[in-house]
Structure formats: C-alpha cells, structure tokens
Amino acid sequence: QKEVEQNSGPLSVPEGAIASLNCTYSDRGSQSFFWYRQYSGKSPELIMSIYSNGDKEDGRFTAQLNKASQYVSLLIRDSQPSDSATYLCAVGGYNKLIFGAGTRLAVHP
Amino acid sequence: KAGVTQTPRYLIKTRGQQVTLSCSPISGHRSVSWYQQTPGQGLQFLFEYFSETQRNKGNFPGRFSGRQFSNSRSEMNVSTLELGDSALYLCASSFDPAGTGIQSEQFFGPGTRLTVL
Numbered sequence: 001q002k003e004v005e006q007n008s009g010p011l012s013v014p015e016g017a018i019a020s021l022n023c024t025y026s027d028r029g030s031q032s033f034f035w036y037r038q039y040s041g042k043s044p045e046l047i048m049s050i051y052s053n054g055d056k057e058d059g060r061f062t063a064q065l066n067k068a069s070q071y072v073s074l075l076i077r078d079s080q081p082s083d084s085a086t087y088l089c090a091v092g093g094y095n096k097l098i099f100g101a102g103t104r105l106a107v108h109p
Numbered sequence: 110k111a112g113v114t115q116t117p118r119y120l121i122k123t124r125g126q127q128v129t130l131s132c133s134p135i136s137g138h139r140s141v142s143w144y145q146q147t148p149g150q151g152l153q154f155l156f157e158y159f160s161e162t163q164r165n166k167g168n169f170p171g172r173f174s175g176r177q178f179s180n181s182r183s184e185m186n187v188s189t190l191e192l193g194d195s196a197l198y199l200c201a202s203s204f205d206p207a208g209t210g211i212q213s214e215q216f217f218g219p220g221t222r223l224t225v226l
Binding site: 102 | 216
C-alpha cells in the first residue's frame with residue numbers, strides 16, 4: 001500500500017463547476033496535510049495546509065480532513081481554466097513530506 | 110520576502126560525471142529538503158537538513174549526498190551520474206522554529222532540471 005494515494009485522473013470538469021480531489025494516507029500518526037498545485041514544467045506551489053479535523057476555507061479552495069478515515073480532500077469552487085494543473089497531496093512525516101502521485105485536473109470552457 | 114532560489118536552473122551532464130546543485134532558502138527558514146521528481150516516480154524525498162545536520166534521508170544510493178551551511182544554504186551532490194538520474198531536483202524550505210521536525214508548510218524553489226546523456 002502506498003503511503004499517500006490519489007486518483008491520477010485526469011479529472012475533467014466544466015468551467016464554473018466544483019472540482020473535488022481526494023487523498024488517503026496510511027500513517028495514522030500524521031499531523032499535517034498539504035495541497036500543492038503544479039503546472040506543467042513548474043515547481044509545486046502550496047495552496048492549502050490543514051492540521052485538524054474539519055474544513056478549512058481559503059477563497060475558492062476548501063480543504064477537508066478526516067483523521068479517523070485517514071482522508072483529505074480539496075474542493076475547488078467556480079473552477080477556472082487556469083486551475084488546470086496537477087494537484088499534489090502531501091502528508092507530513094518526521095522531517096519530510098510524503099507526496100501522492102498527483103491528480104491531473106482539466107477545466108474546460 | 111524573497112522565495113527559495115536554486116542554481117543552476119538547467120544542467121546537461123554525461124554519465125559518470127558528478128554534479129552539485131545549490132539552494133538558498135527563504136530568509137529565516139532553517140529546514141531545507143530536497144526532492145527528485147520524475148514522470149514515473151513522482152516526487153521522491155532525498156534528504157532534509159536543519160541547522161547543518163541531516164535529520165532524515167530517503168531511499169537513494171550513497172551517490173546522492175548533501176550538506177547545509179551555517180547560513181542555511183544547502184547543496185546536494187550526485188556523483189557518478191547515471192541516465193536514470195535525469196530529473197527535476199527540487200529544494201524546499203520551511204520555518205520549523207522549534208526544530209521539532211513536525212512538518213509545517215514547505216515552499217519550493219523553481220528546481221534544477223538535470224539531463225544526463
């Protein structure tokens with residue numbers, strides 16, 4: 001079992017829709033969780049961090065964490081073509097981040 | 110505040126050569142991590158340094174090494190390059206003021222794209 005799992009996609013959504021990205025992790029002791037966005041040919045850019053159960057909202061982005069289910073999600077409301085990228089889920093380990101393989105999101109006009 | 114910088118941005122080397130990559134973290138960040146990104150393997154953790162000490166290391170051969178200086182700048186070195194070392198090498202820094210190692214937000218540099226011929 002991989003430490004951090006994501007559906008590779010591509011996830012295709014129409015412009016203006018809600019995109020839902022999911023991630024599961026194996027280490028129950030994990031304490032920090034992150035979502036990064038990576039455009040093709042660029043480095044990952046941090047978009048959300050979440051440390052406790054529940055929802056955290058920042059603009060069009062909402063991160064959701066359920067430690068009991070070992071599940072993290074990212075919702076993107078009012079998706080725009082500029083949101084088309086690969087979204088990486090990362091889980092904080094001891095002195096390192098463990099990344100999922102990423103979900104490719106395509107927002108079409 | 111300036112972001113994480115990495116030099117050089119692009120490198121072309123031949124098999125058997127060695128290479129040194131450099132990373133300057135965000136001012137005030139003492140933790141520097143290195144990752145290798147390839148299309149097949151995704152983002153793989155190489156090592157992490159804090160206050161000039163390597164605190165964690167990923168599953169890479171001994172040809173991969175690193176160090177951190179007193180100003181928190183870091184370098185990584187790959188010796189005896191192989192074709193499979195072609196990748197994007199990413200450096201990330203984080204604050205970690207208490208030095209606990211519990212991961213807080215990491216911010217990535219632009220990366221160094223290494224091509225081994």
